Amino acid sequence: MDIVEILLKILFAILVVVVIMTIAAYSVLAERKVASWIQGRVGPNRTALPGLSAIPVLGRFLVRMGMWQPLADGVKFLFKEDPLPGHVKKWYYCLAPVVALVPSLSTVAVLPFGAYWVNGVEYPLVLANVDIGILFILAISSLTVYGIVMAGWAANSKYPYFGSIRSSAQMISYELAMGMSVIPVFMWANGPATGFGDLTLFGVVAAQKDLWLGIWMPLPAFVFLVSLFAETNRLPFDMPESETELVGGFHTEYGSFKFGLFFVGEYAAMAIGSAVFVVLFLGGWNFLPTFGFLPDWVANPWATWGWFGSVVSVLFFIGKTLTFIFLFIWVRWTLPRFRYDQVMNLGWKYLVPLAVASIIIYAIVIALWDTAVTVDHIKPETFGPAPQ
Amino acid sequence: MEIADYLPVLIQVLLAAALAGAILMASHVFGQRARGNYIKDKAYECGLPMEGNPHPRFGVKFYVVAMLFILFDIEAVFLIPWALIYREFIASHIPILWPVMFFIGILVLGLAYEMKKKGLEWER
Numbered sequence: 085m086d087i088v089e090i091l092l093k094i095l096f097a098i099l100v101v102v103v104i105m106t107i108a109a110y111s112v113l114a115e116r117k118v119a120s121w122i123q124g125r126v127g128p129n130r131t132a133l134p135g136l137s138a139i140p141v142l143g144r145f146l147v148r149m150g151m152w153q154p155l156a157d158g159v160k161f162l163f164k165e166d167p168l169p170g171h172v173k174k175w176y177y178c179l180a181p182v183v184a185l186v187p188s189l190s191t192v193a194v195l196p197f198g199a200y201w202v203n204g205v206e207y208p209l210v211l212a213n214v215d216i217g218i219l220f221i222l223a224i225s226s227l228t229v230y231g232i233v234m235a236g237w238a239a240n241s242k243y244p245y246f247g248s249i250r251s252s253a254q255m256i257s258y259e260l261a262m263g264m265s266v267i268p269v270f271m272w273a274n275g276p277a278t279g280f281g282d283l284t285l286f287g288v289v290a291a292q293k294d295l296w297l298g299i300w301m302p303l304p305a306f307v308f309l310v311s312l313f314a315e316t317n318r319l320p321f322d323m324p325e326s327e328t329e330l331v332g333g334f335h336t337e338y339g340s341f342k343f344g345l346f347f348v349g350e351y352a353a354m355a356i357g358s359a360v361f362v363v364l365f366l367g368g369w370n371f372l373p374t375f376g377f378l379p380d381w382v383a384n385p386w387a388t389w390g391w392f393g394s395v396v397s398v399l400f401f402i403g404k405t406l407t408f409i410f411l412f413i414w415v416r417w418t419l420p421r422f423r424y425d426q427v428m429n430l431g432w433k434y435l436v437p438l439a440v441a442s443i444i445i446y447a448i449v450i451a452l453w454d455t456a457v458t459v460d461h462i463k464p465e466t467f468g469p470a471p472q
Numbered sequence: 473m474e475i476a477d478y479l480p481v482l483i484q485v486l487l488a489a490a491l492a493g494a495i496l497m498a499s500h501v502f503g504q505r506a507r508g509n510y511i512k513d514k515a516y517e518c519g520l521p522m523e524g525n526p527h528p529r530f531g532v533k534f535y536v537v538a539m540l541f542i543l544f545d546i547e548a549v550f551l552i553p554w555a556l557i558y559r560e561f562i563a564s565h566i567p568i569l570w571p572v573m574f575f576i577g578i579l580v581l582g583l584a585y586e587m588k589k590k591g592l593e594w595e596r
Contacts, residue, residue: 090479097483101491166503170513171526182492189488193481212480219552220481240526241515253534256541263548271555276563283556336516341499345492425594428537432592436544440580443551444573447558451569454562 097193097211104192107402107409108351109154115413117149122417128153161344169337176238181338181345184231188353191221195359196286198369198398201387208286209394215282218270221360222263225315228353229255232334235346239337247333250323250424255315257431262311264439265304268446269297269364276454285360289368293383296373298365303442305365307435312357314431317350319416321427358408359401366404369397536591547579 113128120127128150137143168174194217196208214220229252236248270283273291288297298305314321325333335346367373370383386393422430515522554572561568586592 090483093480094483094487097480097487101484101487162499162502164499164503165506166500167512169515170508171515178496182489182496185492186485186488189491190481190485193484211484212477214477214481237527239515241522242517242524242526242528245527246530249530249534253537256545257537260541260544260548263545264551267548267551267555270552271558274556275559283552331516331518340503341495344499345495428592428594432540433587437580437583440576440583444576447569447572450559451562454559 093211100192100197100211101189104189104352104355105348107355107406108348109158111351111355111409111413112157112347113150113153114409115416116153118410118413119417122414131156158344161341164340166340166342171240172337173238173240176234177337178342180231180235180238181342181349182231183234184228185345185349185352187224187227187231188349188356191224191356192359194220194285195356196284196289196363196368197359197401198394199289199384200391200394201384204387206290206384206387208284208289209398210286213284213286215284217283217285217288218266218360218364219283221285222259222266225353225356226255226259228349231346231349235338236334239334241337243330243332244334244336247323247325247330247336251317251334254321254323254427254431255317257428258311258314258321258435261307261431261435261439262315264436264443265307265311266364267439267443268301268304271443271446271450272297272301285363285368288364289370292367292370292373293380294374294376296365296367296370298367299373301365301442301446303438303445305361307439307442308364309361310430310435312361313412313415314427316353316357316412318354318412320419320422322421323424323427326421354412355405355409358412359405361408362401362404369401369404371400533594540586540591543582544579547575550575 117127119125129148131150131153132147133152133155136146139146168177193211194214196210196213198209199206200209201207232251232255233248236244236246236251239245269288273288274282275291291297313319317323317325323333325335330336335343338346362368367383371385372378372382374380374382381387384393384397386396389396515526517523551572554568558568
């Protein structure tokens with residue numbers, strides 16, 4: 085691998101991080117706007133750069149909707165006092181926000197977010213097309229809990245401590261249901277049509293040309309979605325910072341951009357979680373499922389448009405992801421918080437058994453389907469390693 | 473799959489860490505300066521003086537949950553290689569459904585036993 089290639093990869097990585105951070109920043113704004121609309125308020129609506137409204141035609145639109153609020157928030161975080169209270173464990177206190185942010189930004193490295201086509205063959209647009217895809221994402225995203233535990237422990241105070249203990253128990257419980265709910269997906273995706281034996285997310289998307297898995301596997305999709313809410317500490321499950329009982333939870337003692345990093349990390353995790361859900365259950369960048377009888381171009385009508393088609397596929401993928409971010413926000417401002425024992429009951433007594441049941445059901449259904457339909461129609465020589 | 477394919481992952485991790493570090497440094501450099509005082513250097517407990525041990529004892533339930541998590545997560549990981557070759561085995565007429573049902577059955581038995589022993593009850 086020569087130096088130019090590495091530089092290109094670095095540029096690509098920077099681009100992806102910029103996009104993720106922008107989405108995270110603007111989902112904070114979206115959160116505030118949606119909250120205010122749900123509650124019949126106006127929300128942030130007048131933050132603007134000075135002089136923007138003087139631009140003749142465009143200016144009126146550039147100052148609408150509190151469009152510059154994320155910038156203002158960032159500047160405020162930057163110029164506030166950066167407190168380092170005397171009672172905290174200083175090194176871990178400073179390290180914790182970094183540890184909380186890095187996993188959520190790292191998982192995006194294996195996430196395919198679009199495709200390009202060369203001579204009709206589809207290739208993924210992804211930073212690293214590693215064959216352990218979903219395992220990498222599950223493993224790395226669960227490292228976020230270290231940031232939270234470290235923050236709660238380093239803050240050297242009761243409430244952050246309880247918040248972090250609760251959070252770690254909650255996150256590992258739901259990780260179990262999450263890890264089990266993706267097994268039917270990969271059972272199906274490693275089929276005769278798409279090649280065997282890897283965990284790439286690109287293979288999952290390729291397996292969804294005919295039917296999005298959310299349609300024919302609603303149960304695992306539901307379990308995965310609920311676990312995603314719990315893993316990203318979104319509201320029905322935001323035990324770590326239940327502010328009515330724990331002040332602010334694990335980030336009580338944090339201020340300035342140290343708090344901001346937790347905040348950005350949470351929103352980045354939410355954005356990437358939505359993207360993973362879209363890849364696993366909603367066909368990634370595929371336009372519509374073909375259901376087996378629609379013409380093939382329905383799955384990717386932009387496959388023949390050259391580079392513009394890739395751009396459209398990425399935009400379509402981001403659009404699907406944004407829909408899910410909206411769902412996250414909507415749920416947050418609709419449901420009240422669970423009590424802690426309810427959270428643990430839901431995780432262990434309902435979601436884990438549901439996930440196991442879905443593994444059993446889909447194992448039997450796929451076995452019946454394959455023996456009845458698929459096996460007799462494929463030639464033995466088509467089996468082999470996955471096409472690269 | 474070579475080790476070089478994982479280079480972008482390394483780049484991404486380093487980039488994320490550098491970004492977080494740079495933001496923290498910038499916040500430290502540009503942030504307002506203020507003198508610390510006695511109250512600021514104490515843990516925040518809604519304005520009251522801090523009381524008791526900052527790391528109090530917590531329920532043993534959390535240990536139980538962590539232990540159960542390790543057991544069940546390892547079993548879930550054992551299912552992943554099975555899921556990858558499942559349809560291939562079916563296509564080659566190798567029996568795979570019932571052996572794995574035996575494995576999952578043991579897993580379910582464990583879960584049922586754990587519930588019967590009230591290992592998952594939080595209100596006790």
